[in-house]
Amino acid sequence: MKKNSSLKIFIAVLSFIFLNNLFITTNAQNKTNKFTIVIHGGAGFISKDIPDSTKKAYINSLKIALTIGKNILAEGGKSIDAVEQVIRYMEDNPNFNSGKGAVFTANGTHELDASIMDGKDLSTGAVAGVTIIKHPITLARKVKEKTKHVLLVGPGADQFGKKIGVEIVDNHYFDTPRRLQNWKKRHNKKINKHGTVGCVAIDMYGNISAGTSTGGLSDKMYGRVGDSPLVNAGTYANNKTCGVSATGIGELFIRNTVAFNISALMEYKGLTLKQAADEMILKRLKPGSGGIIAVDKGGSYVFSFNTPGMFRGVANSKGLFEVKIWE
Numbered sequence: 001m002k003k004n005s006s007l008k009i010f011i012a013v014l015s016f017i018f019l020n021n022l023f024i025t026t027n028a029q030n031k032t033n034k035f036t037i038v039i040h041g042g043a044g045f046i047s048k049d050i051p052d053s054t055k056k057a058y059i060n061s062l063k064i065a066l067t068i069g070k071n072i073l074a075e076g077g078k079s080i081d082a083v084e085q086v087i088r089y090m091e092d093n094p095n096f097n098s099g100k101g102a103v104f105t106a107n108g109t110h111e112l113d114a115s116i117m118d119g120k121d122l123s124t125g126a127v128a129g130v131t132i133i134k135h136p137i138t139l140a141r142k143v144k145e146k147t148k149h150v151l152l153v154g155p156g157a158d159q160f161g162k163k164i165g166v167e168i169v170d171n172h173y174f175d176t177p178r179r180l181q182n183w184k185k186r187h188n189k190k191i192n193k194h195g196t197v198g199c200v201a202i203d204m205y206g207n208i209s210a211g212t213s214t215g216g217l218s219d220k221m222y223g224r225v226g227d228s229p230l231v232n233a234g235t236y237a238n239n240k241t242c243g244v245s246a247t248g249i250g251e252l253f254i255r256n257t258v259a260f261n262i263s264a265l266m267e268y269k270g271l272t273l274k275q276a277a278d279e280m281i282l283k284r285l286k287p288g289s290g291g292i293i294a295v296d297k298g299g300s301y302v303f304s305f306n307t308p309g310m311f312r313g314v315a316n317s318k319g320l321f322e323v324k325i326w327e
């Protein structure tokens with residue numbers, strides 16, 4: 001009897017050690033030391049005549065944003081955290097059209113849109129037309145994680161932000177002298193109204209996430225919503241294929257379901273990320289519409305745009321670290 005129970009204990013201990021080892025090995029197999037991250041700060045007509053100081057400010061801002069994301073991923077962090085933190089920084093940076101520095105609507109106020117998607121389970125959160133949320137990307141993530149919904153809009157989204165305890169600001173907080181001047185002039189000839197921000201990353205566990213945040217198009221109608229908070233149009237992520245964040249004339253990206261179609265062309269037609277992105281941006285959209293940044297499940301990245309410039313950057317585990325504005 002005694003012999004029998006010690007045998008049972010012995011077998012139990014052995015199975016525990018075996019299962020534990022199996023779990024550790026499986027985990028180790030899933031974890032690589034590879035990651036890739038891409039960011040954008042909008043696409044459009046960006047004159048090469050912009051003053052050196054302005055150019056430097058953009059390049060520096062892109063470098064800081066990229067470093068934030070790269071460090072999170074290099075330490076083994078999750079792509080969803082890298083995407084959120086990069087975009088939060090860009091929302092605080094008045095050079096970009098998201099958060100502080102967002103463009104004005106035709107009514108002279110700010111209405112912000114953002115979305116975030118996790119390619120592991122296709123979970124998504126988005127907000128549109130928020131007016132008092134300092135970091136719309138964080139509220140989008142809260143929608144993803146704390147509600148059963150995907151998209152909250154306008155006063156309901158602002159109210160949810162207050163309830164959940166994200167940072168609240170007055171709508172004038174988003175004002176910047178440059179945007180006000182542009183709005184008054186209606187058209188700025190040097191840097192036009194683009195400047196949306198986005199980030200896509202794949203982490204060491206092979207999880208792809210994507211996010212986009214914007215003030216929308218300058219002078220937009222009160223209540224207008226673009227592609228940025230719309231999953232499938234302005235943002236998409238799927239571990240089976242790729243992650244995408246778009247920027248440009250939102251109406252065109254919505255009509256052409258750009259972000260999802262890039263993934264679909266890869267999944268259903270076997271196109272590479274570059275072929276799929278170029279099909280949508282260079283063949284289906286008319287010149288001047290905008291562009292996308294994307295990363296695929298193998299860690300390859302693509303910038304595809306049909307505008308003269310796009311504020312963008314890429315970093316990966318192989319030591320690549322690059323930011324660019326024009327070709």
Ligand code: ASP
Nearest residue numbers: 194196216226247248250
């Ligand atoms: N796509 C954004 C929108 O239409 C604007 C932009 O990317 O510049 O709201």
